[in-house]
Amino acid sequence: MKLLEHLGTTTQEKVLALIADATKQDGIPPVAEHVLLHLRYGGDKAARHLIMESGEEVIGYAHIDLTDEIEGPSAELVIHPEHRNQKLGSQLLAEVTKIAGDRLRLWSHGDSVSAQKMAENKDLKRVRTVIQMRRSLNDPIADMNNSIEIRNFLNGIDNDEWIALNNRIFKDHPEQSSWSNRDLDIRIRENWFDEKGFLVATENGKMVAFCWTKTHGGHSHKHADHEETHAHDPIGEIYIMGVDPDFSGRGFGGAITIAGLQHMRYQGIFSAMLYVDSQNESALKLYRELGFTEWGRDVLYKISGS
Structure with missing residues (x-):
């Protein structure tokens, strides 16, 4: 090795x-x-x-x-x-x-x-679990809250404000905290990136919540140079959703997630997925209310006694 x-x-x-x-x-x-x-x-x-x-x-x-x-x-x-x-x-x-x-x-x-x-x-013990949840987009999706201002992310204009908000929301998250412009830029350069699927909610011009969606499949592609080109049915993902802690409890999370689900449905996608930490009870409650159920789990193990 x-x-x-x-x-x-x-x-x-x-x-x-x-x-x-x-x-x-x-x-x-x-x-x-x-x-x-x-x-x-x-x-x-x-x-x-x-x-x-x-x-x-x-x-x-x-x-x-x-x-x-x-x-x-x-x-x-x-x-x-x-x-x-x-x-x-x-x-x-x-x-x-x-x-x-x-x-x-x-x-x-x-x-x-x-x-x-x-x-x-x-002799490894479980120390963290991330749940994958899914729902059909053929099932009814709640109506959007028209009192909340929701628009598309504007690349080159919103970047710094979004990074600051993301890092504020996820300041204690192992993977999502302390992002830089580079972390955002390399994802924007990915083939799946679409500004229309990157939604932000604002209040008085201030960004207070966001829902970044992502589409897997649905187009001809290959995973590596040695593979033949192929395609499979698309599935949408609520890639990242967050709400400014100062604005929690006011319906922004539900509204921006519903907007993301409706966007994916309008793209002809019939299934949606997301990942959430098993200990994030408020997020789990919201996603279950929006029709998501558990599909699978990623588990972090650690040597017992360490």
């Missing part, structure tokens, strides 16, 4: 191809979106990359995040579908543990049965 601080172009392409193959097989990406964006664009200076190879092929990969000095390092692992059930995952995890130490935290996206068994065998 190789431990790298930076990935060269060839290795980067092989890792992205591995992730694409695993996503196609499992129906869910094995790494978080921010990790995938860093792999594509760079900028993840504190990360380490553990590469497992067979000949010229990358068959295993671990992304190790060393930035959180309080909670400890976190990692996300993937083994190529054609090389599973050979104890390679355990070998990869053992090497990650040597690097990260006994404070290691480990993400399981989708929390598969195999991941649960590995966690049990390695």
